[in-house]
Amino acid sequence: MAKRDDFSAPVIRTIAQRAGYRCSNQTCLCPTIGPDGADESASIGVAAHITAAAEGGPRYDSTLTAEERAAAENGIWLCQTCSRLIDVDVTSHSIDQLREWKTLAEMRAYLGIRGFAIVVSRSFQKLEDKMPSLVAEMRGDIASAPFTREFIIGSKNWSYNGDPENPIFQYYFVDHDNLKPMLKVMQNYDAINDTTYNNVDRFEFTEEFAEYLLLPV
Structure with missing residues (x-):
């Protein structure tokens, strides 16, 4: 089995927080954390790899080092459904598109806590x-x-x-x-x-x- 360069817990937390704990898919944007039925919280968020954590995975990039694959820059915060989608429909979810989602998600979170909103307009x-x-x-x-x-x-x-x-x-x-x-x-x-x-x-x-x-x- 190929060695996986998985995210550490602190990196996962950074990826989630920088996206405001919302799915970064620009057609989804659903909240991924909230209270459960008791007194705790429930999360449906996933720190997904933009380029795969191991050889043979979706969008694997052999030029990256192990440290780069496991870095926050290579992660995108998604809900569980969208995390599955990007890996089963790789044709429609390129590295460039996922990086664009990540950038927009972080911009939206940055502006959101400052009282602004971002509206995406496509050509x-x-x-x-x-x-x-x-x-x-x-x-x-x-x-x-x-x-x-x-x-x-x-x-x-x-x-x-x-x-x-x-x-x-x-x-x-x-x-x-x-x-x-x-x-x-x-x-x-x-x-x-x-x-x-x-x-x-x-x-x-x-x-x-x-x-x-x-x-x-």
Whole structure:
């Protein structure tokens, strides 16, 4: 078994405190500590490694020393759900993105205790640069049905019986490689919201993204 360069207890405490004990995922930000049902506290926070603690792990960087892997700079504070997510969906959670989350989380905590707030604004043009064919298809759909906001994803062989009074768009795996990871990135950009139910992968454009798609090209 490869040797792990885990965080020490003081480092874990530093990572948590610098994030204000909130999940650093910018679409989550949930509190990770609070009172339990008795007289103690309960925590759902995890000090996750940005680059893996051992060879073979997610985003492992062989150029780092053991001390650098176990340092607070290589840690990000997340809730348990988001900690699991970044390691099972590595494609959508790069080192650069996690470092951006960490920076924003610490900025938010710094400003928060001083009575200020931070609002993140992302460029939809940058999003379009990452997935031009998918955004182009969405732009065409919105242009043809400007009041439709919902869409589903799936296979062209599947049959979906929706509400004929409320039409929705459809996007297919065969047309877009890595469709699910791309939609996760779109969620990170606040372009879409996940509205999945009844085992159907269903999403909704945010109004800001819909307005972007309707702008003249």
